[in-house]
Amino acid sequence: MATIKLSSKPGVYELPSYSLTGDLLGYLRCGLQYRYTRIGKMPSRAPVQLWFGNFIHGVLDEGFRIYDVERKAGKSSAEALAAIDADVVIETIESRLAAQGLVAWEPWLKTLGYARARVGLGELAEVLFPLIHRSEVRLTGARELKPLPPGTAFREADRYEMVGVIDVVTDIELSKPEVASNPIVKLVEDCLGKVPDHFEVIIDYKGSRRPALPPGKPTPKHPSLWDQYEWQVLTYADLRGRQPDAHPVKAGLLLYVNELLPLASDLEELRKEVAEGKTDIGASEKDIKAWLKVCRDQRKEASAILDAATGRDGAAAMKASLNLLPSPVPWDLRLKRALRIVPVEDPATGKSRIPDALKSFDDVVEWIETCRGREFHSGTIIKAWDRNSADEGTCAACDARTWCPDFSNETKPRLPAVKVAP
Numbered sequence: 559m560a561t562i563k564l565s566s567k568p569g570v571y572e573l574p575s576y577s578l579t580g581d582l583l584g585y586l587r588c589g590l591q592y593r594y595t596r597i598g599k600m601p602s603r604a605p606v607q608l609w610f611g612n613f614i615h616g617v618l619d620e621g622f623r624i625y626d627v628e629r630k631a632g633k634s635s636a637e638a639l640a641a642i643d644a645d646v647v648i649e650t651i652e653s654r655l656a657a658q659g660l661v662a663w664e665p666w667l668k669t670l671g672y673a674r675a676r677v678g679l680g681e682l683a684e685v686l687f688p689l690i691h692r693s694e695v696r697l698t699g700a701r702e703l704k705p706l707p708p709g710t711a712f713r714e715a716d717r718y719e720m721v722g723v724i725d726v727v728t729d730i731e732l733s734k735p736e737v738a739s740n741p742i743v744k745l746v747e748d749c750l751g752k753v754p755d756h757f758e759v760i761i762d763y764k765g766s767r768r769p770a771l772p773p774g775k776p777t778p779k780h781p782s783l784w785d786q787y788e789w790q791v792l793t794y795a796d797l798r799g800r801q802p803d804a805h806p807v808k809a810g811l812l813l814y815v816n817e818l819l820p821l822a823s824d825l826e827e828l829r830k831e832v833a834e835g836k837t838d839i840g841a842s843e844k845d846i847k848a849w850l851k852v853c854r855d856q857r858k859e860a861s862a863i864l865d866a867a868t869g870r871d872g873a874a875a876m877k878a879s880l881n882l883l884p885s886p887v888p889w890d891l892r893l894k895r896a897l898r899i900v901p902v903e904d905p906a907t908g909k910s911r912i913p914d915a916l917k918s919f920d921d922v923v924e925w926i927e928t929c930r931g932r933e934f935h936s937g938t939i940i941k942a943w944d945r946n947s948a949d950e951g952t953c954a955a956c957d958a959r960t961w962c963p964d965f966s967n968e969t970k971p972r973l974p975a976v977k978v979a980p
């Protein structure tokens with residue numbers, strides 16, 4: 559009698575999913591901190607940076623939404639920009655974040671966030687919003703996951719999912735005169751040299767100042783922020799380029815929001831970087847000195863308003879934020895320092911730089927999976943996860959520092975000892 563061989567149902571297969579910012583950049587900051595905050599969902603005690611980043615993203619996104627509605631209703635670009643009321647947008651985003659439990663506890667941080675939001679919705683919006691094609695574009699792709707080192711395998715997976723969200727995709731059509739004369743487009747053209755008539759540039763907002771140039775040789779497991787962000791936008795460029803409605807993606811653009819309105823402390827850092835030759839976009843000592851004086855005076859006036867206010871007075875922060883404006887630093891320099899253009903193709907050789915960026919992130923996923931595997935097999939967290947105490951600021955804000963061996967190694971007092979002869 560004929561028999562039929564029935565196949566058995568394959569086991570459940572879950573594709574590990576990694577987000578570019580939350581997972582890969584989080585792990586590179588410090589593996590152990592990532593394990594606690596991202597995988598273990600340990601809430602942060604002082605989510606200062608989280609508030610600022612979310613606030614600026616929210617403000618620029620809401621500003622563009624209003625602009626877009628006006629443009630679609632037939633208004634000119636100038637009329638659409640005039641319809642954005644900075645105070646209303648700031649209040650809307652502030653209460654939206656508060657509803658999610660994200661609050662700026664420091665009145666000064668709030669004031670500064672508001673002041674930078676005003677520049678974002680004013681000077682920046684004028685040159686950026688007319689170029690925006692879409693904001694908050696979700697991306698996804700699958701990549702090969704190499705076998706883990708012996709003794710660390712803990713799940714069946716030969717691929718992983720890479721996910722990300724592009725803040726802004728621009729659509730640049732050089733045949734349109736208002737686009738061709740746009741200062742952002744000019745900077746991109748100057749950097750890339752040759753560009754097609756119609757192309758895209760993707761933009762990622764960073765709630766920080768422009769970092770100093772990286773030191774000469776990168777350390778493999780601790781790449782500089784300069785390199786990490788480059789890989790991030792190049793990976794976005796690759797994933798975006800695969801979407802059906804995409805035009806050729808020619809560059810990624812990192813927008814360092816703090817450079818839109820630098821404070822005295824930012825200018826002090828700039829002064830040091832210029833003196834040490836560690837920045838690609840500097841200014842003269844004489845100019846920096848003059849700007850510093852204005853910034854310090856502005857801060858004094860803003861602080862006086864905050865000091866006179868009672869409690870956490872949002873209205874005082876709103877008023878004080880106006881005292882930080884206008885910036886004494888010329889707009890064209892602020893814009894140049896705020897924008898870091900990352901060409902997708904090497905301008906000298908024309909070779910795509912995407913494969914190297916993808917390979918770098920494949921390695922990071924392999925490191926994370928290896929740490930997970932070590933934890934799975936050993937049952938201990940601290941030993942299983944790589945740590946990175948290279949950045950003092952990261953450790954100082956880390957909630958794990960009281961029990962982290964690397965932090966105590968850095969800070970514990972060392973008694974004089976006798977060196978035993980061999």
Ligand code: SF4
Nearest residue numbers: 588953956959962965
């Ligand atoms: S204290 Fe520093 S090294 Fe330790 S877990 Fe926190 S960030 Fe990492």
